[in-house]
């Protein structure tokens with residue numbers, strides 16, 4: 001049989017599987033509905049009796065009926081702890097309100113958020129590692145119970161809010177607590193990242209956990225030799241990868257993903273954009289389609305990627321912190337937008353560097369964003385000519401140069417870094433005080449990610465943006481972001497008009513529909 005024929009058969013089999021799965025889901029739903037109806041009828045009968053009983057309960061006990069609800073429908077090993085059950089409902093309500101938490105779950109499990117680390121029982125080594133922080137961040141607090149229950153999750157929370165451990169902790173804990181996880185030797189957790197630097201950073205976070213529990217984690221990305229990666233892949237249960245290199249290694253047969261049961265798309269909206277979409281489909285196609293938990297985490301979740309995201313997920317819970325349906329920036333970042341003529345930008349940059357790195361702030365870390373690598377190279381030369389010791393990250397540099405520049409900036413050995421959008425997402429660089437957008441990015445989503453390199457983990461920061469009429473089509477969306485974070489909107493920016501150009505998806509153009517994120521896909525085809 002030819003290779004193509006085998007492939008076709010495989011796809012057909014997977015389609016049939018899906019149809020069967022859908023039928024079963026429908027039937028389960030129907031059964032559930034009937035059961036619910038019957039139950040409601042019965043419960044009406046003794047409602048009064050139950051009501052009397054309920055009224056006798058203490059306040060704290062009243063806070064827990066949802067927990068009982070959960071145990072019956074859980075798919076994972078999670079169950080709410082005594083400590084969590086005893087939290088008064090008022091505290092839970094306050095948490096939801098203060099953090100503007102939204103949970104969209106068609107199964108309505110209503111799992112309680114974890115207000116402290118002692119309200120959850122993780123493997124002791126993991127508990128110990130994570131307890132170096134004072135308490136879970138809101139996205140961790142909300143998403144862990146769902147992830148430990150085996151649910152697919154879309155997690156949307158501001159930049160620098162601890163999303164890496166939000167998906168990382170349950171990933172490792174789930175391997176350790178499942179019988180199958182302990183036995184399986186192959187790759188069980190796969191995290192896909194858009195850039196080499198982010199993949200490497202996520203790996204650095206995950207090995208803190210895997211090292212402690214005897215699991216192996218590796219990181220694969222392009223720009224470096226494959227040999228060491230091939231060897232590492234053979235012994236790893238947890239893999240962090242960029243799509244291009246991973247696909248390469250899949251296609252040459254160096255890695256098998258059929259045991260992956262926890263798949264994370266970090267910076268998920270980026271991963272579903274043109275350029276990555278096809279690779280992502282192929283990678284997901286190489287993982288198991290049944291019993292796989294799929295996660296998408298990001299700070300920005302544009303409507304036009306949601307339907308595609310949904311097609312890879314199974315009845316996902318969407319958890320969001322803050323008003324994430326509207327594109328919004330971290331409110332602890334002071335945003336300054338200056339409308340300027342293009343030809344004045346270079347001079348203005350020198351003035352801004354004097355402003356942000358002078359006197360007591362002389363050693364403050366400043367991150368400058370350019371749009372294209374050629375521009376970055378030119379600006380780098382210009383800054384060096386003016387006496388600045390600037391490091392750079394962009395696509396024209398070798399991986400070794402990129403890594404060195406980033407590591408030195410992270411470690412505080414240099415305090416000025418110039419980057420293209422390769423550094424816009426995910427990078428967790430301590431103490432960046434100011435982000436300067438020398439040239440505005442192609443999308444306002446990228447703007448939110450870029451400025452999110454400051455103001456991380458509860459800190460404050462400043463983003464200073466030079467905006468020219470070449471970007472005027474983005475003015476409306478930028479004004480919305482500024483308004484959403486209570487930042488001043490310069491009059492010159494308003495003059496461009498507040499019309500918001502509908503974002504186009506590379507595949508669906510401007511004709512995408514707003515979608516119900518809980519809706520199941522009609523059909524999945526992997527190319």
Ligand SMILES: Nc1ncnc2c1ncn2[C@@H]1O[C@H](COP(=O)(O)OP(=O)(O)OP(=O)(O)O)[C@@H](O)[C@H]1O
Nearest residue numbers: 133135136137159160161162163164299426428457
């Ligand atoms: N529970 C916690 N309490 C305090 N800090 C935390 C906690 N969990 C993680 N952090 C720290 O917060 C910082 C930001 O975390 P992380 O890089 O995961 O953010 P993120 O939400 O993924 O950001 P981005 O959207 O930019 O990718 C890291 O330095 C991380 O160590």
